[in-house]
Amino acid sequence: MSLSPHPRPTVAVDLAILTLADGHLCVLLANRPDAAVVGGDWALPGGFVHQGQPLTAAVERVLNDKARLRDVHFEQLATFGDPGRDPRGHVISVTYLALCPPGSLPQPDGRDTCLARLVVDWPGEKGGPARALGPDRQPLHLAFDHRAILGEVVRRLRGKINYSDLAFALLPPRFTLRALQEVHEAVLGRRLTKPAFRRRMLDTGRLRATGDYETGGAFRPAELYKTA
Amino acid sequence: MSLSPHPRPTVAVDLAILTLADGHLCVLLANRPDAAVVGGDWALPGGFVHQGQPLTAAVERVLNDKARLRDVHFEQLATFGDPGRDPRGHVISVTYLALCPPGSLPQPDGRDTCLARLVVDWPGEKGGPARALGPDRQPLHLAFDHRAILGEVVRRLRGKINYSDLAFALLPPRFTLRALQEVHEAVLGRRLTKPAFRRRMLDTGRLRATGDYETGGAFRPAELYKTA
DNA sequence: GCAATAGTGTCTTTCAGACACTATATC
């Protein structure tokens, strides 16, 4: 049965797979061999949505195919449907962000995939496009409208990090308060003061001290916490 | 050219056209003659997205067709794509909310369209489904997953009203601070204190006093403000 | 003891709620 007699646009999901590396927010990008057509060498990994397939199933398929990831926290960001955004045809992209603890991503080879640092020029939650810096710190040439999408990614993260469990999805199950603060600083793009941050986090009641301490450091070890 | 050889889901836009009536947040609903098929008598007005058509064009078409509205503030909410959400087939719905000043909507006739009060059971930004009350204050039977969508609508409004221009889109160009406070109270579902609210609004710098005053009241008239 | 980081106590500023007050319109 056809609900609409008109020719239909195609639907895809595109994923911003995010992690923290060296204190910086990074995104996994896929190389585009068709760079000349799609307008850039690198793009967010994505895939088409087939009839009868839930959006979440398409997301999980991309996570598994492109990053060998399972049980990752992901959430919908926004939908981009401008007919000109994909030169090959009308593709409506439902974008998601996926959050991974450091080290849970397979090492990108730099050819098919790379891990790019996310940088924005704007303060706070003002909004605007983002840049992606390659391993050599040079800006990468992004395909489609993916600079704008990555800008929205950062804006969403900044808007939600203070009243959601989003930061914990970028950390291992047990973590120090300093590591948690580094996540917040990387997302917000500014330094925070330690006492106020500790109070604020502990007052939420979402944290539980484990009684264990980090090891391997040269100096006083910090206590490990987990989510309550 | 076909980007995907598989059969594709259909894409639609669905609109939560909101306004304020009698101090309550209300949404415009369309009657469904096919209630037995779609699971409810009333639904958000919507329309299919055709190939090559921007999402915003589909939104404007629905606004014009269903509510004779132009130049209305609208923004994207979220995309719902569960294959079972529409019994007729796989329809991916990109939902929008549209905000209208009181009185700018044509009077719904109660048969094809009605203006339903939006009510939620949950406090703050906790989230959950919403109910829609008809003119007789009885809950309406909503089609599809529209109870869940309307819950997200309220959640989004509550999350954004304090740091966006969203409230002004629910007011005429010139308005009293009391009217602005009533908008906030209707969205947040709780009473606010007048002095704190006035200070907070005036301190944002987004308001400008006009020097004019409302008329027709039996008592001291309030000054009219506009957005800066 | 030294270096470096973990973690805390306290002061100050900011801001929202509570509450009481003054001001001004119609009747």
Added chain:
DNA sequence: GATATAGTGTCTGAAAGACACTATTGC
């Protein structure tokens, strides 16, 4: 003058930044 609402001054308490302090580890 009565009444009802517009608009303000002030107190209080909560929360965050600044800053200085103590605590604990490896060397």
